[in-house]
Amino acid sequence: xxxxxxxxxxxxxxxxxxxxxxxxxxxxxxxxxxxxxxxxxxxxxxxxxxxxxxxxxxxxxxxxxxxxxxxxxxxxxxxxxxxxxxxxxxxxxxxxxxxxxxxxxxxxxxxxxxxxxxxxxxxxxxxxxxxxxxxxxxxxxxxxxxxxxxxxxxxxxxxxxxxxxxxxxxxxxxxxxxxxxxxxxxxxxxxxxxxxxxxxxxxxxxxxxxxxxxxxxxxxxxxxxxxxxxxxxxxxxxxxxxxxxxxxxxxxxxxxxxxxxxxxxxxxxxxxxxxxxxxxxxxxxxxxxxxxxxxxxxxxxxxxxxxxxxxxxxxx
Amino acid sequence: xxxxxxxxxxxxxxxxxxxxxxxxxxxxxxxxxxxxxxxxxxxxxxxxxxxxxxxxxxxxxxxxxxxxxxxxxxxxxxxxxxxxxxxxxxxxxxxxxxxxxxxxxxxxxxxxxxxxxxxxxxxxxxxxxxxxxxxxxxxxxxxxxxxxxxxxxxxxxxxxxxxxxxxxxxxxxxxxxxxxxxxxxxxxxxxxxxxxxxxxxxxxxxxxxxxxxxxxxxxxxxxxxxxxxxxxxxxxxxxxxxxxxxxxxxxxxxxxxxxxxxxxxxxxxxxxxxxxxxxxxxxxxxxxxxxxxxxxxxxxxxxxxxxxxxxxxxxxxxxxxxxxxxxxxxxxxxxxxxxxxxxxxxxxxxxxxxxxxxxxxxxxxxxxxxxxxxxxxxxxxxxxxxxxxxxxxxxxxxxxxxxxxxxxxxxxxxxxxxxxxxxxxxxxxxxxxxxxxxxxxxxxxxxxxxxxxxxxxxxxxxxxxxxxxxxxxxxxxxxxxxxxxxxxxxxxxxxx
Numbered sequence: 007x008x009x010x011x012x013x014x015x016x017x018x019x020x021x022x023x024x025x026x027x028x029x030x031x032x033x034x035x036x037x038x039x040x041x042x043x044x045x046x047x048x049x050x051x052x053x054x055x056x057x058x059x060x061x062x063x064x065x066x067x068x069x070x071x072x073x074x075x076x077x078x079x080x081x082x083x084x085x086x087x088x089x090x091x092x093x094x095x096x097x098x099x100x101x102x103x104x105x106x107x108x109x110x111x112x113x114x115x116x117x118x119x120x121x122x123x124x125x126x127x128x129x130x131x132x133x134x135x136x137x138x139x140x141x142x143x144x145x146x147x148x149x150x151x152x153x154x155x156x157x158x159x160x161x162x163x164x165x166x167x168x169x170x171x172x173x174x175x176x177x178x179x180x181x182x183x184x185x186x187x188x189x190x191x192x193x194x195x196x197x198x199x200x201x202x203x204x205x206x207x208x209x210x211x212x213x214x215x216x217x218x219x220x221x222x223x224x225x226x227x228x229x230x231x232x233x234x235x236x237x238x239x240x241x242x243x244x245x246x247x248x249x250x251x252x253x254x255x256x257x258x259x260x261x262x263x264x265x266x267x268x269x270x271x272x273x274x275x276x277x278x279x280x281x282x283x284x285x286x287x288x289x290x291x292x293x294x295x296x297x298x299x300x301x302x303x304x305x306x307x308x309x310x311x312x313x314x315x316x317x318x319x320x321x322x
Numbered sequence: 323x324x325x326x327x328x329x330x331x332x333x334x335x336x337x338x339x340x341x342x343x344x345x346x347x348x349x350x351x352x353x354x355x356x357x358x359x360x361x362x363x364x365x366x367x368x369x370x371x372x373x374x375x376x377x378x379x380x381x382x383x384x385x386x387x388x389x390x391x392x393x394x395x396x397x398x399x400x401x402x403x404x405x406x407x408x409x410x411x412x413x414x415x416x417x418x419x420x421x422x423x424x425x426x427x428x429x430x431x432x433x434x435x436x437x438x439x440x441x442x443x444x445x446x447x448x449x450x451x452x453x454x455x456x457x458x459x460x461x462x463x464x465x466x467x468x469x470x471x472x473x474x475x476x477x478x479x480x481x482x483x484x485x486x487x488x489x490x491x492x493x494x495x496x497x498x499x500x501x502x503x504x505x506x507x508x509x510x511x512x513x514x515x516x517x518x519x520x521x522x523x524x525x526x527x528x529x530x531x532x533x534x535x536x537x538x539x540x541x542x543x544x545x546x547x548x549x550x551x552x553x554x555x556x557x558x559x560x561x562x563x564x565x566x567x568x569x570x571x572x573x574x575x576x577x578x579x580x581x582x583x584x585x586x587x588x589x590x591x592x593x594x595x596x597x598x599x600x601x602x603x604x605x606x607x608x609x610x611x612x613x614x615x616x617x618x619x620x621x622x623x624x625x626x627x628x629x630x631x632x633x634x635x636x637x638x639x640x641x642x643x644x645x646x647x648x649x650x651x652x653x654x655x656x657x658x659x660x661x662x663x664x665x666x667x668x669x670x671x672x673x674x675x676x677x678x679x680x681x682x683x684x685x686x687x688x689x690x691x692x693x694x695x696x697x698x699x700x701x702x703x704x705x706x707x708x709x710x711x712x713x714x715x716x717x718x719x720x721x722x723x724x725x726x727x728x729x730x731x732x733x734x735x736x737x738x739x740x741x742x743x744x745x746x747x748x749x750x751x752x753x754x755x756x757x758x759x760x761x762x763x764x765x766x767x768x769x770x771x772x773x774x775x776x777x778x779x780x781x782x783x784x785x786x787x788x789x790x791x792x793x794x795x796x797x798x799x800x801x802x803x804x805x806x807x808x809x810x811x812x813x814x815x816x817x818x
Contacts, residue, residue, distance in 0.1 A: 038706030044363065046371025047713055047725070050451035057447045088363030089516065090500040099516055155547055162555040170551040172541060173518055268543045270517025282363060283706040
């Protein structure tokens, strides 16, 4: 297990180094100068030059890369060009929205998908199965931003049960904060739940056809008992894979939903920083997201091992 | 459970339920949420050009010696009055006394000297440094009097001092204004939840007339659909520059809202690269100007909100000359001019920044140019890319952009400006204007300048950008026009 962990750790660091190089260079190639963006089209060229110098944009490329990486290693993500506050502060403000939103959406998606998928698989070709399949087909097909707009129109504009968007902050209390995240979480969760339910169903159906399931039934277990004791656990591997992917997707990819509900999350931070050429923010946040994705993949790997003891042995 | 504790429980339950009941609706509200499309990158108006900074802080948090009224007039602010010497070189400002910064420190002449000297220093990062270029010295006469000496007469000096970039800051707090702004205004900074909102609170120690609102929240909602929903759901009380003009008729039909249409300082132009052949030929530029149907663009791209212009000047300015006829829509003349210039088979690049006036307007202009035989290659660019490629690199034939600074006809005198005009005669007019202090003489020169750039067909002048906004019908006192980027909340109140 130690050797396995060590190997994983080395490949993890190599991925991070490669990612840091790509991220740095891509942002270097993109046209646009943060200083002239900030100063606008009526600006005095001397003032733009003074700002460039203050922001350290005139230093050579290699020095700036090394400075950035050294900063990352010591936990210093640099200072945002436009906001002029430490990037870590910006990220901390945004993570407290993006992470809970992701977990909320993931929880909803799991809560919907597991029962729906299991029900559909257990009663294959029944009316329940058909309606689950139909509903999930729709859920996959509906774009989540459109669904989000419909939610806003119905629950905010017409019924006025919720705000149309925005986030009051956790200091306003857990309930108002969760309430503000509810519509976005539903909008994010629905397509994910549909995918997850379909994966759950097909994986479970495959497992139910396995030889060991027949053996289990032959031992005298009822259909339900066999499903809960033997099939479910074996069917979980593909579901976990999808869950891991969905977590990364939701954390970094909530940007459209964040725009519809004007939530100040990580996705919008990156989007805004790209248009403003706040390179340091883009680089550091993308790097953090890369790190998060790699970490989640790692955790999912460990979860496989927990779900399937054979994987643990094979990897030793 | 004893009787006492039951009573206590009942009371606390009652208190809880009272806490959840919203405030009674009949008392006049004292808070307002204002929607804005872009979030300011920081809150220091002296260190960046972003209009969003002034849209939050101008007149609310920070004040200058003078200020703009909603009609564009220059009014006294921190300077109660001023004297101008005979030769127009020395301005003596008499300051209000008893003014305090939000941190409690006193405002006096030293702060004015500090702010002006800081803005014009070599290492200054003030985006509008040119506003201060004519200042030769700033002297403190006494705590309530400042003497500013100019190197040459400047008829627009008081106007310049009204810009958001010329506000007075305190030496102790100037460096932190980006995130913790400290000014002298009627509102003080509350908090900034980045990506979401900025909150301002009433400044109880304000020197002037106290404001009626106790709290103002600026919320940043860039998505037009989200902005619409936020207004409809009552999350916002006003959205002064609404991003989707197509929704305004829906608001106009709803008695809960009032649609506010005003003017801005945004001259929207089809800029041409005057040094790049064949656009260096005035006949070609003239042909392009005549190929454009301004009203079709205003109707098609802006749902009718906008005023046609024939030169780079705001129609609501008293010195404006209507020169639209000189470049009236006339495709036949346009074709004739192209033939005269010996140009055929022309393909020009058209680079469009993100605002809808450019993206939508660009498609219409491309169609209109095709009518006279000019093909365009449209490229959509982001602002940062536009600044790099078009503005700095001058790598373009045509582009559409709105110049939103007030009274910015002076950009045509700049040598290295992106559309590359810099005509010596025009520069001479601008030099005369800078020295002129007599109002009639100034008007005459401004009109000469407008005519000169229209005669030279430097750019195709399209329209003055309108400011189309929406507000709760009960919220009064918002600015209609936008003489400078601002959301002045000082006169805003709720009608009971």
